[in-house]
Amino acid sequence: MLSKRVIVCLDVRNGRLTKGIRFAGNKDIGDPVTSARRYYEEGADEIVFYDITASAEARGIFLDVVERVAEQIFIPFSVGGGISSVSQMRDVLLAGAEKVSVNSAAVKNPAIIGEGAAAFGSQAIVVGMDVLAVPKSEDIPSGYEIVIHGGRKRTGHDALTWAKQCQRLGAGELCVNSIDADGTRDGYELTLTKAIAEAVSIPVIASGGAGEPRHMLEVVTGGGASAALVASIVHYGQYSIRSCKEYMAERGAKMRLTW
Amino acid sequence: MLAILDYGAGNQTSVRRALEYLGIPCAVTADAAAAQRADGIVFPGVGAAGQAMTALRNTGLDKVLRQAADRGQPILGICLGCQILLERSEENEARTLGVAPGLCRRFADDMLQEDGSPAPVPHMGWNSVRVQQPNPLLRGIDVAAEFYFVHSYYVVPAPELVIATTVYGREFCSVYGCDGLWAVQFHPEKSGKPGLTLLNNFFVRCREKNHAQ
Numbered sequence: 378m379l380s381k382r383v384i385v386c387l388d389v390r391n392g393r394l395t396k397g398i399r400f401a402g403n404k405d406i407g408d409p410v411t412s413a414r415r416y417y418e419e420g421a422d423e424i425v426f427y428d429i430t431a432s433a434e435a436r437g438i439f440l441d442v443v444e445r446v447a448e449q450i451f452i453p454f455s456v457g458g459g460i461s462s463v464s465q466m467r468d469v470l471l472a473g474a475e476k477v478s479v480n481s482a483a484v485k486n487p488a489i490i491g492e493g494a495a496a497f498g499s500q501a502i503v504v505g506m507d508v509l510a511v512p513k514s515e516d517i518p519s520g521y522e523i524v525i526h527g528g529r530k531r532t533g534h535d536a537l538t539w540a541k542q543c544q545r546l547g548a549g550e551l552c553v554n555s556i557d558a559d560g561t562r563d564g565y566e567l568t569l570t571k572a573i574a575e576a577v578s579i580p581v582i583a584s585g586g587a588g589e590p591r592h593m594l595e596v597v598t599g600g601g602a603s604a605a606l607v608a609s610i611v612h613y614g615q616y617s618i619r620s621c622k623e624y625m626a627e628r629g630a631k632m633r634l635t636w
Numbered sequence: 637m638l639a640i641l642d643y644g645a646g647n648q649t650s651v652r653r654a655l656e657y658l659g660i661p662c663a664v665t666a667d668a669a670a671a672q673r674a675d676g677i678v679f680p681g682v683g684a685a686g687q688a689m690t691a692l693r694n695t696g697l698d699k700v701l702r703q704a705a706d707r708g709q710p711i712l713g714i715c716l717g718c719q720i721l722l723e724r725s726e727e728n729e730a731r732t733l734g735v736a737p738g739l740c741r742r743f744a745d746d747m748l749q750e751d752g753s754p755a756p757v758p759h760m761g762w763n764s765v766r767v768q769q770p771n772p773l774l775r776g777i778d779v780a781a782e783f784y785f786v787h788s789y790y791v792v793p794a795p796e797l798v799i800a801t802t803v804y805g806r807e808f809c810s811v812y813g814c815d816g817l818w819a820v821q822f823h824p825e826k827s828g829k830p831g832l833t834l835l836n837n838f839f840v841r842c843r844e845k846n847h848a849q
Contacts, residue, residue, distance in 0.1 A: 453784060636781075
């Protein structure tokens with residue numbers, strides 16, 4: 378049986394982490410490669426890097442980070458942020474990433490999902506979805522709307538309809554980020570995660586809201602997610618990946634505990 | 637030195653990086669003579685069986701693999717490489733290399749995991765292996781270790797070749813081989829330390845074999 382995954386998210390700008398990371402007893406680490414290596418050694422099942430760089434010049438720096446990561450960590454990792462063409466996908470995959478994540482670009486141009494899947498296989502294409510809870514309406518029957526640009530722009534797409542469309546177009550996985558839960562540390566949006574996990578047959582990664590290991594357990598059991606994405610819960614030395622995974626395993630989730 | 641066969645497989649760079657990290661001399665090559673001189677051959681693979689067979693025939697690497705098997709030159713097949721070392725695949729109804737007896741089948745679409753949840757295809761993620769017979773390839777690897785899988789087809793080699801199995805919807809062979817020819821369905825280059833240990837075990841075995849001759 379597949380293990381549930383814990384995926385660590387690192388935000389990178391101009392080749393550095395946007396916020397320093399504190400591992401137990403250590404001062405802030407700003408180098409994404411060093412941090413990725415620490416999480417790899419701590420038992421992360423996967424790592425995702427989000428490039429929040431604006432300039433084309435800094436893109437090159439980011440690709441260099443991806444290559445250095447690939448030389449040092451030997452678990453799958455994905456790359457997202459600003460990817461809007463097959464040639465950009467190719468760049469990060471050749472640099473050593475296992476998967477690419479597309480978000481706003483897929484909403485603006487859904488064909489990119491199929492083009493990526495045809496070129497690199499569905500397993501390499503993750504669609505990231507930022508979702509906002511809204512009143513139910515004719516256009517948004519589920520009460521969950523897709524938003525882009527970090528939640529600033531509403532799109533009028535129903536999240537469930539979009540999730541099914543992404544699967545049909547060839548997405549290999551969906552990363553469902555709740556804008557409402559993000560940053561609250563009150564737990565993942567379980568209703569949303571479960572609704573999407575039931576609507577599609579591809580794996581769903583839950584994102585946004587993890588504040589303690591219990592939340593991670595909830596989302597991979599009741600929430601139907603295949604993976605829990607974490608950031609601040611592990612970045613500030615509060616919980617180690619191992620302690621989260623052991624907590625989940627002790628309560629019945631199948632986790633990878635040997636590495 | 638290990639030769640990583642270059643026929644355009646997507647994971648050849650990851651395999652090279654893992655070997656380099658381990659300090660194992662290696663080269664990605666499509667050159668038959670270079671492959672024949674190597675202590676062992678790593679045969680990576682990602683993608684479809686039919687296309688891979690075409691690429692192997694076009695580069696002449698199909699002959700290199702068959703000759704290596706005949707001469708007892710060690711081979712490690714990875715993922716699609718593991719599948720096409722067998723005789724045929726249901727994928728594109730391809731006749732494959734036939735270096736080892738067996739065939740490759742597609743997972744059913746309606747499988748369930750042990751907890752009753754759906755087991756969609758592809759099988760993608762971390763899963764355990766059950767050792768069916770001890771083998772030097774798995775030396776030093778904890779029985780609880782998990783490996784990273786991405787595949788829609790599974791191998792059915794001759795029963796005596798099965799070294800380890802994995803359960804996803806059904807039980808299938810995840811490691812097979814005999815002395816000199818090994819194949820793993822998962823990606824050791826993406827499976828953390830247990831995967832690196834497996835790659836190192838392969839290299840050690842290649843060296844031992846080479847020195848014995």
